[in-house]
Amino acid sequence: MATEAAHKNDHHHEETFISKYIFSMDHKMISKQFLITGMIMAVIGMIMSSLFRLQLGWQGESFWILNFFLGDKWAPEGILDPNMYLALVTIHGTIMVFFLLTGGLSGTFANLLIPFQIGARDMASGFMNMLSYWFFLASSVVMVGSLFIETGPASGGWTVYPPLSALPQAMPGSGLGMTLWLVSMSLFIVSSLLGGLNYVVTVINLRTKGMTMTRLPLSIWALFVTAIIGVLSFPVLFSAALLLIFDRMFGTSFYLSDIHIAGEVLEQTGGSPILYEHLFWFLGHPEVYIVLLPALGITSEVIATNSRKPIFGYRAMIGSILAIAFLSFIVWGHHMFVTGMNPFLGSVFTFTTLLIAIPSAVKAFNYITTLWKGNIRFTPAMLFSIGMVSTFISGGVTGIILADSALDINLHDTYFVVAHFHIVMGLSAVLAMYAGVYHWFPKMYGKMMNRKLGYAHFWLTFVSAYGVFFPQHFLGLAGMPRRYYSNSEFPMFDEFVSLNEMISVFAIIGALAQFIFMFNFFYSMFRGPKSSQNPWGSNTLEWTTPVEPIHGNWPGPLPVVHRWAYDYSKPGKEQDFVPQTVPLEEGELDGGAGH
Amino acid sequence: MVTILIILAIVLASLAIWQLMRVFEGTSKLKGDTSFVPTDAENGYQGKMMFLFMFGYFAFFAWLYVKCVPLLLPESASEHGVLLDQLLGFNFLIITIVFVATHVFLFYFAYKYTFSKDRKAYFYTHSNKLELLWTTVPAVFLAVIIVYGLSAWIDITDEAPENSLTIELYPKQFDWTARYSGIDSTLGASNYNMISTFNPLGVITNGSVAQMQEELKADIVYYQEELEKAPKGGVKDEELTETIAKRKRQLERVSSFEGLNAASLVSGDDDVLVKNEFYIPKGKSIEFIFRSRDVIHSAYMPHFRSQMNCVPGMTTTLNFVPTITTAEMREKTNNPEFEYMLLCNKICGAAHYNMKMVIKVVEQEEYNKWISEQKTFNESIQPAEEGVASEINLSGNEISMIEQ
Numbered sequence: 001m002a003t004e005a006a007h008k009n010d011h012h013h014e015e016t017f018i019s020k021y022i023f024s025m026d027h028k029m030i031s032k033q034f035l036i037t038g039m040i041m042a043v044i045g046m047i048m049s050s051l052f053r054l055q056l057g058w059q060g061e062s063f064w065i066l067n068f069f070l071g072d073k074w075a076p077e078g079i080l081d082p083n084m085y086l087a088l089v090t091i092h093g094t095i096m097v098f099f100l101l102t103g104g105l106s107g108t109f110a111n112l113l114i115p116f117q118i119g120a121r122d123m124a125s126g127f128m129n130m131l132s133y134w135f136f137l138a139s140s141v142v143m144v145g146s147l148f149i150e151t152g153p154a155s156g157g158w159t160v161y162p163p164l165s166a167l168p169q170a171m172p173g174s175g176l177g178m179t180l181w182l183v184s185m186s187l188f189i190v191s192s193l194l195g196g197l198n199y200v201v202t203v204i205n206l207r208t209k210g211m212t213m214t215r216l217p218l219s220i221w222a223l224f225v226t227a228i229i230g231v232l233s234f235p236v237l238f239s240a241a242l243l244l245i246f247d248r249m250f251g252t253s254f255y256l257s258d259i260h261i262a263g264e265v266l267e268q269t270g271g272s273p274i275l276y277e278h279l280f281w282f283l284g285h286p287e288v289y290i291v292l293l294p295a296l297g298i299t300s301e302v303i304a305t306n307s308r309k310p311i312f313g314y315r316a317m318i319g320s321i322l323a324i325a326f327l328s329f330i331v332w333g334h335h336m337f338v339t340g341m342n343p344f345l346g347s348v349f350t351f352t353t354l355l356i357a358i359p360s361a362v363k364a365f366n367y368i369t370t371l372w373k374g375n376i377r378f379t380p381a382m383l384f385s386i387g388m389v390s391t392f393i394s395g396g397v398t399g400i401i402l403a404d405s406a407l408d409i410n411l412h413d414t415y416f417v418v419a420h421f422h423i424v425m426g427l428s429a430v431l432a433m434y435a436g437v438y439h440w441f442p443k444m445y446g447k448m449m450n451r452k453l454g455y456a457h458f459w460l461t462f463v464s465a466y467g468v469f470f471p472q473h474f475l476g477l478a479g480m481p482r483r484y485y486s487n488s489e490f491p492m493f494d495e496f497v498s499l500n501e502m503i504s505v506f507a508i509i510g511a512l513a514q515f516i517f518m519f520n521f522f523y524s525m526f527r528g529p530k531s532s533q534n535p536w537g538s539n540t541l542e543w544t545t546p547v548e549p550i551h552g553n554w555p556g557p558l559p560v561v562h563r564w565a566y567d568y569s570k571p572g573k574e575q576d577f578v579p580q581t582v583p584l585e586e587g588e589l590d591g592g593a594g595h
Numbered sequence: 596m597v598t599i600l601i602i603l604a605i606v607l608a609s610l611a612i613w614q615l616m617r618v619f620e621g622t623s624k625l626k627g628d629t630s631f632v633p634t635d636a637e638n639g640y641q642g643k644m645m646f647l648f649m650f651g652y653f654a655f656f657a658w659l660y661v662k663c664v665p666l667l668l669p670e671s672a673s674e675h676g677v678l679l680d681q682l683l684g685f686n687f688l689i690i691t692i693v694f695v696a697t698h699v700f701l702f703y704f705a706y707k708y709t710f711s712k713d714r715k716a717y718f719y720t721h722s723n724k725l726e727l728l729w730t731t732v733p734a735v736f737l738a739v740i741i742v743y744g745l746s747a748w749i750d751i752t753d754e755a756p757e758n759s760l761t762i763e764l765y766p767k768q769f770d771w772t773a774r775y776s777g778i779d780s781t782l783g784a785s786n787y788n789m790i791s792t793f794n795p796l797g798v799i800t801n802g803s804v805a806q807m808q809e810e811l812k813a814d815i816v817y818y819q820e821e822l823e824k825a826p827k828g829g830v831k832d833e834e835l836t837e838t839i840a841k842r843k844r845q846l847e848r849v850s851s852f853e854g855l856n857a858a859s860l861v862s863g864d865d866d867v868l869v870k871n872e873f874y875i876p877k878g879k880s881i882e883f884i885f886r887s888r889d890v891i892h893s894a895y896m897p898h899f900r901s902q903m904n905c906v907p908g909m910t911t912t913l914n915f916v917p918t919i920t921t922a923e924m925r926e927k928t929n930n931p932e933f934e935y936m937l938l939c940n941k942i943c944g945a946a947h948y949n950m951k952m953v954i955k956v957v958e959q960e961e962y963n964k965w966i967s968e969q970k971t972f973n974e975s976i977q978p979a980e981e982g983v984a985s986e987i988n989l990s991g992n993e994i995s996m997i998e999q
């Protein structure tokens with residue numbers, strides 16, 4: 001109530017450019033800020049992947065473009081330096097996982113959708129929300145800044161395991177670059193916690209009248225649970241990072257013991273690198289779902305809307321989100337099967353990990369059943385969502401193999417893992433994020449994106465994405481380790497030269513295709529046709545707000561909700577959708593409440 | 596110059612697309628098509644594309660399968676690996692069926708239920724029966740996978756039998772050393788404080804302790820002389836004082852090893868250290884022990900379906916029984932150059948991609964002959980070897996030193 005009154009008061013005051021676009025506390029503007037920042041980071045991460053794919057596709061060959069981007073120090077005569085290779089892989093992974101698919105994805109859609117779809121005027125705390133963005137921006141700037149220092153950025157892999165990451169003697173990237181990585185991640189965690197707390201509180205407290213938990217759209221359920229996972233797991237990463245900072249700067253030995261490096265004995269004893277791994281993966285695995293759940297949430301909305309059909313098994317979908325969230329906290333050990341952990345513990349982690357397959361399978365089957373007997377409109381968003389279901393399945397099934405501790409022995413840290421996580425996490429989340437952007441672009445900018453370019457973007461992306469990652473399963477099965485600068489040292493990999501070349505060609509086509517999207521995005525922002533209020537015929541509340549966004553979202557009183565969000569093609573209704581604000585008729589059952 | 600050209604090309608391409616867009620806009624306005632949702636033609640086209648994609652995707656899978664399967668790892672050269680390969684085959688069979696079936700439904704439905712004005716979607720909110728079905732069916736299959744997988748896991752991670760041959764694999768940036776236990780079948784004790792140019796694994800024996808003490812004392816004398824030369828109160832001064840204190844503490848730790856019992860101080864004497872390649876006898880259980888000198892490495896032996904991390908500060912182990920000699924595998928694979936390899940599979944620095952050792956699996960007699968020809972640790976720390984030993988160490992540290 002208090003916030004509502006406050007918003008009414010500042011409805012009419014003049015907004016300066018600075019307060020509107022820069023230090024904005026409006027969820028819609030903050031959402032766009034997250035999106036644009038995430039996009040910039042994604043372009044950097046993508047360029048990096050193209051650069052190291054050049055090395056992997058044509059090993060040891062000279063490319064002027066490597067020299068152009070990296071200079072004489074890191075790519076003398078156009079040949080990539082091995083340390084820089086590792087640095088690129090590390091920062092690419094960090095950017096994609098954290099900056100694009102955590103900050104960028106949750107930041108954009110939690111901010112945009114939560115207040116809109118629950119019928120609130122804004123987030124619970126606009127100020128904290130603004131801080132969340134500014135910490136995100138600061139951490140992005142530090143991360144990108146670390147690319148330009150003398151010794152190069154962090155290069156111990158995105159998981160930055162000590163002792164490699166703790167000792168500057170171990171590799172150049174473990175010097176200042178690693179310090180900056182830790183600073184950046186600390187800022188990132190603060191951003192994520194500020195944002196997450198806000199999302200949780202907002203969903204709990206600011207739902208409009210009639211918006212019970214079982215009437216919430218699945219997108220909100222997903223974003224809500226994601227925020228809870230983040231709030232519970234990011235602090236653990238923070239402590240892991242803090243202890244690493246201590247080991248690096250103050251001579252403590254949380255992670256270090258019995259080390260002789262660069263001709264010197266280190267005096268730190270008693271620590272264990274395995275402790276770091278436990279702490280890291282206690283966040284690291286839930287992180288996978290921090291990335292995936294919002295993606296699944298977006299997919300649910302887009303698929304239901306464009307199939308003109310209720311999402312199948314709404315309650316089962318909520319149940320699986322909750323089950324996945326719970327299980328995600330007790331599976332982290334599957335990243336550590338070959339660290340020498342007690343075999344019994346390994347068995348437990350195999351068991352819990354395979355359990356996750358059940359709620360995941362339920363989700364996949366429910367999406368497919370939603371399409372069944374639907375009336376499917378192929379908007380670009382819908383194409384991306386169907387693509388996402390495909391990658392979620394294709395990547396998910398190989399998880400069953402990696403979850404098996406016995407099978408992981410021979411596949412751990414090979415390209416099989418690279419294929420698995422790129423498809424199930426990277427592709428699924430990226431495709432869903434695109435779906436979200438195409439779907440809610442009219443809500444963000446009041447304009448429509450071009451459909452033809454959307455189609456071209458989808459097909460080029462989808463085909464080249466599988467072209468890049470599907471063959472990597474086979475590389476992994478042949479025993480090819482990841483994080484290898486070159487495979488030519490081992491004759492056993494010689495047969496795969498042409499396959500690696502093909503992968504790189506697909507990677508470059510895929511990367512170029514993203515410029516179609518960029519173009520479409522910025523062009524439509526300024527010159528796209530004006531959107532109507534509810535262009536897709538959706539039920540959710542955001543489509544009841546005016547096309548031109550206003551502060552406080554609804555000009556009059558807040559909307560009142562009477563039904564769930566999925567009354568598409570309901571028998572006896574004239575239109576094929578019934579917005580949530582339409583009261584139930586005499587004797588009409590609310591779908592969300594079950595039958 | 597090239598850069599300018601590229602930028603020019605990008606600018607031109609953008610301009611071209613921009614123009615194209617204006618044409619698009621113009622024509623769609625002319626046709627009076629201002630709808631926001633896809634036209635019938637677009638829907639039909641995209642639906643067909645979806646279906647087509649499915650065939651393309653399956654064909655790609657099939658092509659890769661045919662092309663790559665002959666290039667994968669040859670049959671497992673260890674006893675447990677055969678079991679793992681069967682398990683892998685079983686899991687692949689299940690997931691391939693799931694993968695194909697779900698994709699057929701997904702893309703076929705997308706195609707079949709493409710939008711039509713004349714049809715209304717079927718309002719189907721949920722079905723307890725169906726949902727129960729696809730909760731329990733995966734659960735049953737997973738139960739099978741879990742039981743099968745864990746029984747293999749328990750088998751593989753079982754402790755090595757009593758009569759195993761013990762070999763230590765010791766990594767550092769960026770190479771491996773293998774250590775055999777010698778005639779007494781016991782690996783000598785080792786400690787990272789003992790590592791020197793002569794003693795890359797820090798093996799503790801009477802001889803190596805004495806040598807290490809001497810070396811450290813010489814170091815201390817050298818630094819003390821330097822300290823006297825350095826201007827008082829400067830940075831150099833402080834650094835040297837610190838270094839001397841460190842060396843003294845290390846000397847204390849090293850000297851404390853003299854207190855170990857007599858037997859353990861000699862058991863390292865007959866150990867055998869080898870680089871570049873190591874031999875194992877076919878048909879015998881091999882127990883590997885891993886430590887690490889500096890950062891985490893991982894001993895990956897894909898032909899034996901084996902892997903274990905090597906973590907500084909702790910020891911890890913694994914064991915397997917090799918079943919096919921290198922010579923036999925050369926015949927089987929029709930590749931006279933075939934070698935079993937040990938790879939490093941945990942990111943460890945710049946030359947991670949080049950940390951390898953050849954594994955020779957041979958018949959027992961050949962193994963016996965080979966091992967008897969190797970120098971023992973005691974022989975190798977004799978001063979005559981100085982030149983060679985320091986060279987090894989130098990090349991090992993080369994990369995990390997140069998790149999500081």
Ligand code: HEM
Pocket residue numbers: 046049050053089090092093094096097101156157158159418421422425426427430468481482483484507510511
């Ligand atoms: C443009 C498309 C992309 C290409 C071509 C690409 C390619 C690669 C390659 C070749 C590696 C190195 C594998 C290795 O040596 O271990 C890698 C690592 C990685 N990528 Fe991507 N990737 C792409 C997109 C993504 C996306 C969208 C994500 C988001 C999840 C992602 C996350 C990662 C992560 C976490 C790593 C591991 C980094 C590490 O080993 O520390 N990538 N990528």
Ligand SMILES: [Cu+2]
Pocket residue numbers: 284285288331332334335
């Ligand atoms: Cu995990």
Ligand SMILES: [Cu+2]
Pocket residue numbers: 892893939940941942943944946947948950
């Ligand atoms: Cu390595």
